[in-house]
Amino acid sequence: MESQASSGNIIQELFGVAGKRVLVTGASRGIGQAIAEGFVKAGARVYICSRDAAKCEATAEELRRFGHCTALPCDIASAEQRRQMVARLREHESALDVLVNNAGALWAAPLAEYPESGWDKVFDLNVKGCFFITKELVPLLEAAGTHEDPARIINIGSIDAFHTPSHETYAYPASKAALHHLTRHLARLLAPRHITANIIAPGQFPSKMLAGTLEKKGLDTLLEPIPLKRLTAPSDMAGAAIYLASRAGAYLTAAMVPVDGGLATTL
Incomplete structure (x- = not known):
């Protein structure tokens, strides 16, 4: 019994995030929702934001079944909305332990037709807004x-930042590569202020972004090059984020954690 109690204590000491104050952007669905849910279930005080206020509140209401979750609707690409969201967060908390920058956009079009507006939308959210x-x-x-x-910044990048995708999403991999480098830059300059910055680079996650490719190519085709032969699961993303936010991840900064089943990291 004593050894079991000791095991439980070390797990909580290393990986517990109960009571941590966490903000997750782009959290009304997909990867952001999966990460937010993981933190809520682990006992953190979670705040979520997304552009769609109704969806943001609906997601927060759903997650409140498991613990603390508050909706702070915000379009991260808007300077005014960012300012308002930070002001609302300050009404609830005087400090923030974890910031998960997940909000992102993708634009796909043939090279000859790729619009400047699409490029700007992707970079305004994926890099500038972040x-x-x-x-x-x-x-x-x-x-x-x-x-x-330390406090933690966790930026959701992409394996497309370090391998060349075959689809015509030109702005997306370029923006994620910029985000990866920005994260390392922040890690170096914020370390003296007791803030770390790390990247999670997901692979094929069954999100809205992947839906078109999944429908066009089929699941078997998507799984074929993945050594572990499955898509990235919500628990994979939540687990990686909780690890980086916990005591176990306190000495990591400027790190990139690929959660891709070996898709891009074994080529």
């Missing part, structure tokens, strides 16, 4: 971080 929401939340992150337990 940078400025982080900038505006640094004071809250700094208030939470300590030498032994």
